[in-house]
Amino acid sequence: MKTAVMTAIGKVEIQERPVLSPGRGEALVKVEYVGICGSDLHYYESGRIGNFVVEPPFVLGHEAGGTVVETGEGVTHLKAGDRVALEPGKTCGHCAHCKEGKYNLCEDVVFFATPPVDGVFQEYVVHEAALCFKLPANVSTLEGALMEPLAVGMHAARQGGARLGQTVVVTGAGCIGLCTLLSLKAMGVSKVVMVDIMQKRLDKALELGADYVIDAKKEDAVERIMAITQGKGVDLGIETAGSQITASSLIRAAKKGSVIVLVGYSASGEMTLPIGTALDKELTFRTVFRYRNLYPTAIQAVADGKIRIKDIVTDYFELDDIQRALDSCVHNKADIVKGVIKIG
Numbered sequence: 523m524k525t526a527v528m529t530a531i532g533k534v535e536i537q538e539r540p541v542l543s544p545g546r547g548e549a550l551v552k553v554e555y556v557g558i559c560g561s562d563l564h565y566y567e568s569g570r571i572g573n574f575v576v577e578p579p580f581v582l583g584h585e586a587g588g589t590v591v592e593t594g595e596g597v598t599h600l601k602a603g604d605r606v607a608l609e610p611g612k613t614c615g616h617c618a619h620c621k622e623g624k625y626n627l628c629e630d631v632v633f634f635a636t637p638p639v640d641g642v643f644q645e646y647v648v649h650e651a652a653l654c655f656k657l658p659a660n661v662s663t664l665e666g667a668l669m670e671p672l673a674v675g676m677h678a679a680r681q682g683g684a685r686l687g688q689t690v691v692v693t694g695a696g697c698i699g700l701c702t703l704l705s706l707k708a709m710g711v712s713k714v715v716m717v718d719i720m721q722k723r724l725d726k727a728l729e730l731g732a733d734y735v736i737d738a739k740k741e742d743a744v745e746r747i748m749a750i751t752q753g754k755g756v757d758l759g760i761e762t763a764g765s766q767i768t769a770s771s772l773i774r775a776a777k778k779g780s781v782i783v784l785v786g787y788s789a790s791g792e793m794t795l796p797i798g799t800a801l802d803k804e805l806t807f808r809t810v811f812r813y814r815n816l817y818p819t820a821i822q823a824v825a826d827g828k829i830r831i832k833d834i835v836t837d838y839f840e841l842d843d844i845q846r847a848l849d850s851c852v853h854n855k856a857d858i859v860k861g862v863i864k865i866g
Contacts, residue, residue, distance in 0.1 A: 526643035526844040526863075528580045531569045534643075534845050537579075542648045544594035549651040551606060553642055555667040557585030558839075558851050558861040560696065562635060566848050572791055574637045582848075583643035583863070584610040584634035587666025590654065597651040606654040607666035608642070609673075609817050610634035626814040643844060645866055655817045658825040665824050667862065668831045672820045673813035674785070675701030679709055681808040682758045682783040686710040691747055691756045693772060694763030694786055695723035697860045700730055700834045702760055702785070707731045708828045715750060717743050717768065720856045722836075730833060738768075747775040755780065762786045766793040778803045785810045837861040 525539040544550045561571060562582040569576045586608040590600050600606070613620050613628035620628050635641025657666050675698060684690060688711050692699050695718035706714050707730075715734040716727040724735040736746050747756060755777035761769045764786030772782050773796050782805055800807070823829045836859040839847035844863060851861045 523645035524841060525581060526841060528566060528576065528582055529578050532566065534566070534848060536842060539644065541646045544592055544648050546595040547597060547651055548594040548648050549590050549597060549600055549654050550592040550646060550648050551588045551608065551654060552591050552646055553586050553588040553644060553865045554663040555587050556583040556642055556863045556865060557667050557671065558847065558863060559585055559671070563848065563852050567852050576637050580637065581640035581643055582635050583641035585667050585670040586610070586642045586647070587663035589663065591646070593651060600651055600654060600656065605657045605663050605666065607657060607669040607817060607821060608649055609653040609655065610670060611812065612650050612653060624814055626812045643841065643863060655821060657821060661821060661825050662832070664862065665832050668834065669817055669820045671697050672701045672704070672829065672831050673816040674698050674810065675705040676816050676820055677813035678702050678760050678783050678785050678810050679705040681810055682760055682781050684709050684711050684758060687712050688757040689713040689715065689751055690758040690760065691715045691717060691772060691775060692760045692762060693717045693768035694761070695727045696762065697834060698785060699762040700727060702762060703727060703730055703732055704829045704831065708823055715747060722857055723859050726834070726836070726859050730830065743771050744775045759783070760785060764788045766795070769793055770796055773800050773805065776803060776805055781806045781808060783808045783810060834860045835862050839863050841865045
């Protein structure tokens, strides 16, 4: 099968690798679409995210949808021809976090495209069958690939306790910010304000249902938020940009007693924030690490027409053209909001 292999920082090439057979409890899936995630671009551009360091050869990609080709022994809920979304992280199932249902915090998770585990920029993959979620007839494998970032956005909204009647600010209108917007609107949030510095992303946010957008290059975001909320501040702030500036702005724009959810990672992993202001307002901070128990909910929301997840995609690329695809996503962030690799 064709496999896109990262051979060095900023270098990827198509190689031939053998197709593996599924073992007990596994499924062989023909991969059809894989989303290009910000983490893929970080690994491609710099070779690391925090303590996770790429040692080439390495395969990127973890947002996958495709069709089951073969199932291993003991798999009864899937058959050849079923279209599936692949949840990329296999956990131990035995630790305290897993037993509490918070499996995203498992210390022994094996996650696609997180070193040293290869990802799914390839034509076929063997995966845990329990993590292959069957898609309804009206949900495409493209949408299946986008369930992964949608689950992150849903988890962020849930962590913040989003609900009807609130005004929520989301900083960062990239893929995760837009997935958060879609989740908030589906949950009945009354007003969602999106903040970014790239016009195409703000235009996409309006297209997807944002009530207000703020270009932080052209106006003071805090002043505009306070004007929108008639001086009250926001009920919930969700930070997806990984920026000290945007996180600080949320603290200043937050209503007393409100909640801020931190999703985005800063480049250094550290931020200096106005904690004195947070203390004065008695803010509650929540954080997000991936998601848990959300694929069925995300799939149902898309199937019911409550979330138009495929509308976040702006650019499609072929697997054979993956070098250009990754280079374009790295160097053209102002125009490419969400890129997807079509495999086969």
